[in-house]
Amino acid sequence: MKILRRNLVTLRLREALHGYGFIALWVVGFLFFTLFPLIETFHYSLNQVTVTAEGIRLDFVEWANYTRALFTDPNFIELVIGYAIETIVSVPIVLIFSMIIALFLNLKFRFKGLFRTIFFLPVIITSGPVIRELTAQGATVAPGIANTPAVAEFLTQLPRTLRNPVEYLLTSFILILWFSGVQILIYLSSLQKVDKSIYEAAAIDGASAWQTYWKITLPSLSTATLINAIYTIIALSHFSENKVIQYIYDQTYAVQGGIGYASAMAFLYFAVMILLLGIVYLFLAHQAKRERN
Amino acid sequence: MxxxxxxxxxxxxxxxxxxxxxxxxxxxxxxxxxxxxxxxxxxxxxxxxxxxxxxxxxxxxxxxxxxxxxxxxxxxxxxAYRVLNYPNTLMASILVSVVPSLIQTCIASLVGYGLARYRFWGRNLILLLILATFIIPPQNTVIPQMLVYKEQGLLGSPWALILPALLGQGYKSAIFILIFYQSFISLPKVLEEAARLDGASDLRIFLTIAVPSALPAFIVSFIFSVVWYWNETFLTVIFLEGGVTTLPMQLSRFVQAYESLYPPGTVNIFDRLNEAVKMSGTFLNIAPMLVMYFLLQRWFVESVERTGITGE
Structure with missing residues (x-):
């Protein structure tokens, strides 16, 4: 009995050691390329960092960089609020659009492959400079909407807080849609996992297509919706044309900014992003959990 | 009737x-x-x-x-072809997207296999940290990395992108690890257990049994990795500036590059920079990806179903 147990322990240990062998490279990489740089960036954010010929010089300034970003810098807070609003506006649009497209692509019809190819195309070509060129030429504006005088007139009537999101929506409508490629695929694969017999049972019981959608399809997509919402927020927040990221990048090399100040802003931005993720998670996880039970 | x-x-x-x-x-x-x-x-x-x-x-x-x-x-x-210095930047783009992608795919498969097949203390913590690497914005880690690269003289060389990939921290590596994790977990264990009874080593089992059966995951990870490395500009601008110039990097300084080739005061009105030239440059930028997409599109659009990326 004793020998058996000892054998079991050594087997467990052996398995664990081999497992660690497979992930060892990743752990080393995580320490050197993620954890240490993260701590170091936080360290910079508490200092005034000066780059000299011999290396960098740190002068401890406590939270001065953070208070400067929050209370003195007129641009940063405005850009972050703009980012938060744009994200909150974009996420539902991406979710609804990708769900509609996935529902279409889940039907049986001819040329399905062609449409699937079209809706995934932006994932392949979306890079910062390409988007910048297209936006500069006005190619991302929903055709024939944003440039009409009536719309411009309508926009001037709106209060300022409402005007910015609406204007953003009109001028980058296609761009927002372009962020839904991966999400369409996630919805699609989630739709294909739904048991067909549930639909048959509902049809026999006389449920209409409308009822079937709300009672069967939408609930079974709740986990995919959560994944997609989180993915969308991260994709929008990491996109290199994001104005906050560009501001942080510019400040890194600016004379009056510097590495310390940029690091502090990076952490504040990270906090806002976590906050947005948290809100969406609380909002959607509740439903996803209820469906799973 | x-x-x-x-x-x-x-x-x-x-x-x-x-x-x-x-x-x-x-x-x-x-x-x-x-x-x-x-x-x-x-x-x-x-x-x-x-x-x-x-x-x-x-x-x-x-x-x-x-x-x-x-x-x-x-x-x-x-x-646009001349302004982009197309042959050179194209080769550079291919180099800095294909090489890190190959390495990243191999390392991600190792990590994914380790997590899917072995039970060990801290496994869930590792999974959590992998998700964290996906969420942490690059600007929160990039400055110390850049300073170290600068010290070591690696700034501007492709190694600045290859090294993180080699240690499993390549661009969007979390997604690829999860793809492999999902596909290894959904593979039956029987063959591997049989091989273990016959005395094969863990690495041999991985290479001869697990890798061939997860081939779709390898292909999908590789091509997605290439696409994302190709389109990445935040990290490439910081790490490669002054050294290798990729296509998107050259596109982002298209105006300066144009004006140094065709100085505004000296050329006639038809050779001034206009939106048509800019759009040509943009199109040349995405053309290689478009070609790849239409050749391999089966792998792109069926990828999620094949690899079960959404597995609950």
Whole structure:
């Protein structure tokens, strides 16, 4: 009995050691390329960092960089609020659009492959400079909407807080849609996992297509919706044309900014992003959990 | 009889509105119309880019010319080709996207396999940290990395991108690890256990049994990795500036590059920088990815189903 147990322990240990062998490279990489740089960036954010010929010089300034970003810098807070609003506006649009497209692509019809190819195309070509060129030429504006005088007139009537999101929506409508490629695929694969017999049972019981959608399809997509919402927020927040990221990048090399100040802003931005993720998670996880039970 | 059936109300009803087996004609027309409309809006920026890139300077000034240029004008492409320094930047882009992608895919498969097949203390913590690497914005880690690279003289060399990939911290590595994790977990264990009883080592089991059966995951990870490395500009600008120049990097300084090749004061009005040349440059930028997409599109669009990326 004793020998058996000892054998079991050594087997467990052996398995664990081999497992660690497979992930060892990743752990080393995580320490050197993620954890240490993260701590170091936080360290910079508490200092005034000066780059000299011999290396960098740190002068401890406590939270001065953070208070400067929050209370003195007129641009940063405005850009972050703009980012938060744009994200909150974009996420539902991406979710609804990708769900509609996935529902279409889940039907049986001819040329399905062609449409699937079209809706995934932006994932392949979306890079910062390409988007910048297209936006500069006005190619991302929903055709024939944003440039009409009536719309411009309508926009001037709106209060300022409402005007910015609406204007953003009109001028980058296609761009927002372009962020839904991966999400369409996630919805699609989630739709294909739904048991067909549930639909048959509902049809026999006389449920209409409308009822079937709300009672069967939408609930079974709740986990995919959560994944997609989180993915969308991260994709929008990491996109290199994001104005906050560009501001942080510019400040890194600016004379009056510097590495310390940029690091502090990076952490504040990270906090806002976590906050947005948290809100969406609380909002959607509740439903996803209820469906799973 | 047959003639009479044509006037049967039910027959018409079923043709237009469909029945249990076929969807109706009205529905089909509606579906295609909607899909084509959405598809057009979706592709509008690309169509705009392509048409504009073919416009000659006189077409650009002519307000009558909207969607069909009056001539097939390739002058914009010739200029953009020179300004982008196309052969060099293309090779650089291929180098800094293919090499890190290959390495990243291999390392991600190792990590994914370790997590899927072995039980050890801290496994859930590792999974959590992998997700964390996906969430942490690059600007929170990039500055110390850059300073170390600068010290070691690696700034501007492809090694600045290869090293993180080698240690499993490549661009969007979390997604690839999760792809492999999912596909290894869904593979049956039987073969591997049989091989273990026959005395094969863990690494041998991984290489000879697990890797061949997860081939789709390898292909999908590799091509997605190439696409994302290709389009990445935040990290490449910081790590490669002053050394290797990729296509997107060159595109982002298109105006300066154009003006140094064609100084504004010295060239005639038709050779000034205009939106058609810029759009040609943008199109040349995405052209390699478009070619790859149309050759491999089966792998792109079926990827999620194949690898079960959404597995609950």
């Amino acid at each position: 047959l003639f009479l059936r044509r006037f049967n109300l039910d027959w018409w009803k079923s043709l237009l509105f469909g029945n249990r087996i076929h969807s109706g004609l009205l529905f089909s027309v509606f579906l295609y119309a909607l899909l084509i409309a959405i598809g057009f809006v979706y592709l509008y920026p690309l169509l705009f880019m392509f048409v504009t890139s073919l416009k000659s300077p006189s077409d650009l000034l002519n307000p009558m010319v909207q969607w069909v240029p009056t001539e097939f004008y390739t002058g914009n492409y010739e200029k």
